[in-house]
Amino acid sequence: MNNNSYSNSYKDAGVDVTAGYKAVELMKQYVARTVTKGVVDGIGGFGGLFELDITDIKKPVLVSGTDGVGTKIKIAFLLDKHDTVGIDCVAMCVNDIICCGAKPQFFLDYIACGKNYPEKIAKIVSGVAEGCVQAGCALIGGETAEHPGLMPDEDYDLAGFSVGVVDKDKIIKPDTQKAGDVMIAIKSSGVHSNGFSLVRKVFDVNEQSLAKTYDELGGKTLGEVLLTPTRIYVKAIMSLIDSVNVKSISHITGGGFYENIPRSLPKGLSAKISRKNVQVLPIFDLIAKTGNIPERDMFNTFNMGVGMTVVVDKADADKAVEVLKAAGEEAYILGELIEGDYGVVITE
Structure with missing residues (x-):
């Protein structure tokens, strides 16, 4: 955790950067479950690094997919249960990617929230990580953004995207x-x-x-x-x-x-x-x-x-x-x- 980065003025405006640091620390244990041999570095940098293994692929084609959870997320709010919608987010992306025969390699998420409650954010990411484990891909990064005044404090939205690879000659046609x-x-x-x-x-x-x-x-x-x-x-x-x-x-x-x-x-x-x-x-x-x-x-x-x-x-x-x-x-x-x-x- 970065103990030298804080801003009382920004916190008074509704954004607590230290809460973001705590959320990252809490989610690291879940992200660790998703690490595959292609992961080059851990989360925390400006970009997620992934070394693509194309040993058995003659003509690699990258396939991407992006999606969110939609208004199903309202059910999570009402039940105060936040550890499964991340699975949905991953599923909606990787299930699209495999339609052309591509194998998902990595995933990134984006969480927008009214207020960053680190424990809640970590629960959301635990679901994302579980989805990645089920899909056999790595969670190599993401973003949590506080939007005070734009969203109610308790609300959040979740989206993400994944990238897969398929040999051009093996694309399902x-x-x-x-x-x-x-x-x-x-x-x-x-x-x-x-x-x-x-x-x-x-x-x-x-x-x-x-x-x-x-x-x-x-x-x-x-x-x-x-x-x-x-x-x-x-x-x-x-x-x-x-x-x-x-x-x-x-x-x-x-x-x-x-x-x-x-x-x-x-x-x-x-x-x-x-x-x-x-x-x-x-x-x-x-x-x-x-x-x-x-x-x-x-x-x-x-x-x-x-x-x-x-x-x-x-x-x-x-x-x-x-x-x-x-x-x-x-x-x-x-x-x-x-x-x-x-x-x-x-x-x-």
């Missing part, structure tokens, strides 16, 4: 897909980090509504289920890519099936999905019932229990499911590709 290829679903852990503006409206979210238990949710409270961290699929997807020819990957985020799946399809092909195949999680049934939300809107807003989809040749489908299950994921056949520019067709 959706144009290799054809009619008859099989789409596989990988189960989500819940709502993940999208659609929370609608969720909060449906349940009129406050401390009381979040404390309510539901039989449909196995007796869990609404808050517990909503705050469940986004699943990180990096290691399972990397294992799958090493085992079969993966033709495309979609991360099912905001916009649900109808927006995200077409992003991984070439012109002239669409995804045909049987509604009965979709293993919808109970939280989505509860959202639809409570908010009287049409099913079309549900599939166009939420992941509905499917965190990612992958497309493989029909001959590889069973093996792909086995590989994903061996990697700890719940996976199943969701549908197939058909000719036509319909995007996504969900049948009975």
Whole structure:
């Protein structure tokens, strides 16, 4: 900690630089968990240094992704639980990166807060670090910024970005897909980090509504289920890519099936999905019932229990499911590709 840096005048204006130093000291133990062989130096400098290992990569291509947690963060405020939203932040970035076959290498976070409470900031970073461990990437830096007068003292926002690498010749190219290829679903852990503006409206979210238990949710409270961290699929997807020819990957985020799946399809092909195949999680049934939300809107807003989809040749489908299950994921056949520019067709 820097004992020679302080400013009473700045503190009187709402920014306590010493609180920032304390937060950094508290978070170092969490950051240490994420160190990989590419990390050149610890946190604290002006830039995060990372030595890229391209030993087995002929034409390295860097792939970047950035995102935040969205209004799910309001649930963390109300529950006063701040050690999981960092997992969401990492997940939203690295799950995008792997869609083209890239392996995440490092991550940086940005926390904006009304007032720097070092212990709270350290809890947030502990979640970021856990997400990095799950993704196999290093947390090499970040920023915490106090914004007095712009945000309430207790509020914060969290965002971040990650960089991955893939061999140019191994980038997943959706144009290799054809009619008859099989789409596989990988189960989500819940709502993940999208659609929370609608969720909060449906349940009129406050401390009381979040404390309510539901039989449909196995007796869990609404808050517990909503705050469940986004699943990180990096290691399972990397294992799958090493085992079969993966033709495309979609991360099912905001916009649900109808927006995200077409992003991984070439012109002239669409995804045909049987509604009965979709293993919808109970939280989505509860959202639809409570908010009287049409099913079309549900599939166009939420992941509905499917965190990612992958497309493989029909001959590889069973093996792909086995590989994903061996990697700890719940996976199943969701549908197939058909000719036509319909995007996504969900049948009975």
